[in-house]
Amino acid sequence: MGRRLTRVALAAAVALTAGCGGPGGPGGQPVTRATSSDTSGLFNGLIGGGTTAASGNPGYIKGFIGGVVADEPNAALVGREVLSAGGTAADAAVAVGFALTVTLPSRAGLGGGGACLAYVPRSKAATGKSDADKGVPEAVMFLSPAPASAVGADRPAGVPMLARGLYALHARFGTRRFESLVAPAEQMAHDGIAVSRGLAHDLGVVAAPLAADAGARAVFFTPAGAPVAEGARLVQPGLAATLSQLRRSGVGDLYQGGLAHTLAASARDIGAGLTLDDLRRAVPTMVPPLTLPAAGGLTLAFLPPPADGGLATAAAFAALPGGVAAAGARGLAAAARWRQGGSDAQAILASTNLPAAGLPALPASSTFITLDPQGGVVVCAVTMNNLFGTGRIAAGTGMVLAASPAALPPPLLAAVLAYDARRRSFHAAVGGSGQDGAPLAAALALRAALAGSVEAPPSPEPGRANVIECAEGLPRSARSCAWRADPRGSGLALGSSG
Numbered sequence: 001m002g003r004r005l006t007r008v009a010l011a012a013a014v015a016l017t018a019g020c021g022g023p024g025g026p027g028g029q030p031v032t033r034a035t036s037s038d039t040s041g042l043f044n045g046l047i048g049g050g051t052t053a054a055s056g057n058p059g060y061i062k063g064f065i066g067g068v069v070a071d072e073p074n075a076a077l078v079g080r081e082v083l084s085a086g087g088t089a090a091d092a093a094v095a096v097g098f099a100l101t102v103t104l105p106s107r108a109g110l111g112g113g114g115a116c117l118a119y120v121p122r123s124k125a126a127t128g129k130s131d132a133d134k135g136v137p138e139a140v141m142f143l144s145p146a147p148a149s150a151v152g153a154d155r156p157a158g159v160p161m162l163a164r165g166l167y168a169l170h171a172r173f174g175t176r177r178f179e180s181l182v183a184p185a186e187q188m189a190h191d192g193i194a195v196s197r198g199l200a201h202d203l204g205v206v207a208a209p210l211a212a213d214a215g216a217r218a219v220f221f222t223p224a225g226a227p228v229a230e231g232a233r234l235v236q237p238g239l240a241a242t243l244s245q246l247r248r249s250g251v252g253d254l255y256q257g258g259l260a261h262t263l264a265a266s267a268r269d270i271g272a273g274l275t276l277d278d279l280r281r282a283v284p285t286m287v288p289p290l291t292l293p294a295a296g297g298l299t300l301a302f303l304p305p306p307a308d309g310g311l312a313t314a315a316a317f318a319a320l321p322g323g324v325a326a327a328g329a330r331g332l333a334a335a336a337r338w339r340q341g342g343s344d345a346q347a348i349l350a351s352t353n354l355p356a357a358g359l360p361a362l363p364a365s366s367t368f369i370t371l372d373p374q375g376g377v378v379v380c381a382v383t384m385n386n387l388f389g390t391g392r393i394a395a396g397t398g399m400v401l402a403a404s405p406a407a408l409p410p411p412l413l414a415a416v417l418a419y420d421a422r423r424r425s426f427h428a429a430v431g432g433s434g435q436d437g438a439p440l441a442a443a444l445a446l447r448a449a450l451a452g453s454v455e456a457p458p459s460p461e462p463g464r465a466n467v468i469e470c471a472e473g474l475p476r477s478a479r480s481c482a483w484r485a486d487p488r489g490s491g492l493a494l495g496s497s498g
Helices: 012-017 073-084 089-103 162-173 178-191 197-205 207-211 214-220 237-249 258-269 276-280 309-322 324-339 345-350 435-450
Strands: 066-070 113-119 138-142 285-287 290-293 299-302 366-371 377-383 414-420 425-433 464-474 481-484 492-496
Touching: 066 073, 066 089, 066 464, 066 481, 073 089, 073 178, 073 366, 073 492, 089 113, 089 162, 089 178, 089 237, 089 366, 089 377, 113 162, 113 299, 113 414, 138 162, 162 178, 162 377, 178 237, 197 207, 207 214, 237 258, 258 276, 290 309, 290 345, 299 309, 309 324, 309 345, 309 414, 309 435, 324 345, 324 435, 366 425, 366 464, 366 481, 377 414, 377 425, 414 435, 425 435, 435 464, 481 492
Parallel strands: none
Antiparallel strands: 066 366, 066 492, 113 138, 113 377, 138 285, 290 299, 299 414, 366 377, 414 425, 425 464, 464 481
16 A cells, blocks of 8 residues: 655755646547657747757657647647657656646646656666655645735735746756746747637636736736637736746745745735745645555555545545446545545545545646656646636736635645556556546546556546556557547647657
């Protein structure tokens, strides 16, 4: 069974420097299984500079580059370019995460947070002593907490965690220059992107309350007062300036530098309740995942609480032999038990008399997965704790602030990966979104992936699942790999092989 959950503080250097159902894939998108494609010209010069296929530039890796799945197509393309330039799965995930703050700010933003699972099958340092060096997954936890005090805040915000979380992921697993992974997001915010179907949908859902904020109205609405439509150009100069500052000065500037002071002052003006002390204390952690054994000698690693969507996914997966409805109910009951004060996730999973329980209406989230040719994989779930968070943009930053988890129930962040510890090989990764449907969606997709298919039966609404699977294990067999975004959403799954 899984290891006991323990919290481990991240290195001091990292600390100092550092709604609606989730979209999945374009309707009718076919499964992609190790096929060739070329988009290397899209972001030339952003990943490493230059236009030739040298290390650090798109097109450097020939043949199999891995795969990427994200809930927004532009972000997925950014991730693919990082992989084709020779980046690791972590490098690609960092670039995708920052890109989503521009292309899907309804669900992913610098003001929000999330959690990731990262796995490296084979360490370059055989003498390494950490779990990652031993071929064991790690969870990077950067959930957006409530501010220490929100007295006088009419719309309290969560403490921004995404930038530090992505920095922690990169510090542990990345190889490319961190600033080069921020650059594509910066350029898209500055030059503008075509509004995707998923973002247009989210804007339509919350148009009225979002338009009440002057900052949000100036960015996400036309001069006539209508939300920007699918295909329209969305330019975010304020966010571009903040991303530029992060690229040039480092992530720490947002937490204890000039950006921190700007954000704290703006947060006070818009009733968000954030202080400089809140920002300084915002530190991600690296913790062991929640694990379960699976057939064929595989181990399943789930996001651990407080990202309790992982616990719910584990409970739902274990209960699938009893039927889909029973599995969904079991997953939600496990999460509800944890939120009622459950102290041990493994004990909750093992319980034979877990009472049925539901959860209140939950916020939206978004997931993405990146896989590199060596079998390194990252699967992340991110959120604003509400569609567009507080619905307010902090002046001088271009950042939409996430909602405080003290004001709304936290989302179920569902992510899982399957690996063979003995052979040190990756087999599957799944991210689930869609409010209370996220855990069951992830569990159903995981069951299909372990059977060698990304074609899972559609999960009950509003659940969505993104998946990458390598049935024969990676790095053993690249051609067994496939990737798929949920066909009912608006995302993209892609990769290539020679």
